[in-house]
Amino acid sequence: MSTPALLQPLTLRDLTLRNRLVVAPMCQYSVADGLVGDYHLVHLGRFALGGFGLVIVEATGVTAEGRISHGDVGLWSDEHIPGLARIADFLHAEGAAAGIQLSHAGNKASSRRPWDGGGPVTAENARPGEAPWPTVSASEVPVGPDWPTPHALTVEELAGIREAFVAAARRSLEAGFDVVELHGAHGYLLHQFLSPLTNRRTDAYGGSLEGRMRFPLEVAEAVRAVWPADKPLFVRVSAVDGSSDGITIEDTVVFARELRALGVDVVDVSGGGIGGGWDHPLGYGYQVPFAAQIRDGADIATMAVGLVVDPRQAEAIVAGGSADLVALARQAQDDPNFAVHAARELTGGSYDSYPVQAGPRLGSRETVLAKLGPWTGPDPVQVESPA
Ligand SMILES: Cc1cc2nc3c(=O)[nH]c(=O)nc-3n(C[C@H](O)[C@H](O)[C@H](O)COP(=O)(O)O)c2cc1C
Numbered sequence: 001m002s003t004p005a006l007l008q009p010l011t012l013r014d015l016t017l018r019n020r021l022v023v024a025p026m027c028q029y030s031v032a033d034g035l036v037g038d039y040h041l042v043h044l045g046r047f048a049l050g051g052f053g054l055v056i057v058e059a060t061g062v063t064a065e066g067r068i069s070h071g072d073v074g075l076w077s078d079e080h081i082p083g084l085a086r087i088a089d090f091l092h093a094e095g096a097a098a099g100i101q102l103s104h105a106g107n108k109a110s111s112r113r114p115w116d117g118g119g120p121v122t123a124e125n126a127r128p129g130e131a132p133w134p135t136v137s138a139s140e141v142p143v144g145p146d147w148p149t150p151h152a153l154t155v156e157e158l159a160g161i162r163e164a165f166v167a168a169a170r171r172s173l174e175a176g177f178d179v180v181e182l183h184g185a186h187g188y189l190l191h192q193f194l195s196p197l198t199n200r201r202t203d204a205y206g207g208s209l210e211g212r213m214r215f216p217l218e219v220a221e222a223v224r225a226v227w228p229a230d231k232p233l234f235v236r237v238s239a240v241d242g243s244s245d246g247i248t249i250e251d252t253v254v255f256a257r258e259l260r261a262l263g264v265d266v267v268d269v270s271g272g273g274i275g276g277g278w279d280h281p282l283g284y285g286y287q288v289p290f291a292a293q294i295r296d297g298a299d300i301a302t303m304a305v306g307l308v309v310d311p312r313q314a315e316a317i318v319a320g321g322s323a324d325l326v327a328l329a330r331q332a333q334d335d336p337n338f339a340v341h342a343a344r345e346l347t348g349g350s351y352d353s354y355p356v357q358a359g360p361r362l363g364s365r366e367t368v369l370a371k372l373g374p375w376t377g378p379d380p381v382q383v384e385s386p387a
Helices: 038-049 078-093 155-174 189-196 209-226 251-259 288-298 309-321 330-334 338-346 360-373
Strands: 010-012 015-017 021-022 053-063 097-104 178-183 233-238 267-268 301-305 325-328
Touching: 015 338, 038 053, 038 078, 053 078, 053 178, 078 097, 097 155, 097 309, 155 178, 155 209, 178 209, 189 209, 189 233, 189 360, 209 233, 209 251, 233 251, 251 288, 267 288, 288 301, 309 325, 309 338, 325 330
Parallel strands: 021 053, 021 325, 053 097, 097 178, 178 233, 233 267, 267 301, 301 325
Antiparallel strands: 010 015
């Protein structure tokens, strides 16, 4: 039996991923001052034990002001390096590659944690010691009616944010990461530049698609210059804005071509995040067609994400040539062992890809279970006397 496409290694520059399954970045809003500890080691480490090829740390603030919430992970100082290095080391020890998503939230910064109700932090709703802070964006366009108006960044301030991405990329290297992903999606700062819905600038950083792409491309170029040539760089995009009068897939193909020319290796193809709503088809694998269009149109590797829930679905995405990698967020939270389960399902029941501490014992139990047949209940004890 030939190896299923999903389980084949992928080499990007000098990094070889053991398979095509990736854990997508997932904000946990669970740290103070950006510093990760035991929670993140366990949360992310379980995905390495679960067989994923690449695990990407959540949106990580390149500045304190660029965090979505007070609970976000950060990498704006050297103090943030040791906690993240511990995670990268663990992922490596368990055979997974380590990625980190670098982000600036722009006008979506200073938000409440989702379980506190979401929306902007205000003096009235702030947790003790978690005051709101002023936000920035491409233009003075708030997230929505109840949100504060962000400050429109000056060209000098843009240079500062670009350098914060560069500094965070250097620290990612020091922490031992294999992949940096720039967050250019979901309505955060780089996307706020790309989208005509949030970018109303009249200088060189606005107007035409070329102008709107300028800042995100400058960030990608500057990060590529310090991120080693043997390590891949990913960029997450919103292939389309939620509303049909925003970014189009054709715009994103053009953007992806520019990214490729700058040495970006993978476009991680998500969608939406500005203005709310989704005027596009929605269902299982709904963003996969965008990944395929970008892969074809820009001749760049893509990562598909969004309502991928089944190993055979993930296999069909890679085998069918829509994407090179498949990322899971909620499905991975629900089943951190998704990748070893997928390997088992796609290779006829073998436990070979499980960690050595578990696989062989599960294999021998399988022999016993096969003899017993299923537990039928209701009695919890269902035994046979020795012959
Ligand atoms: C808890 C949670 C946190 C998320 N945080 C991030 C994030 O930090 N960065 C990002 O680009 N996307 C984030 N997302 C979006 C996911 O990466 C993913 O694109 C989306 O959930 C669709 O994939 P799924 O259907 O497998 O969940 C988050 C999603 C969830 C469920």
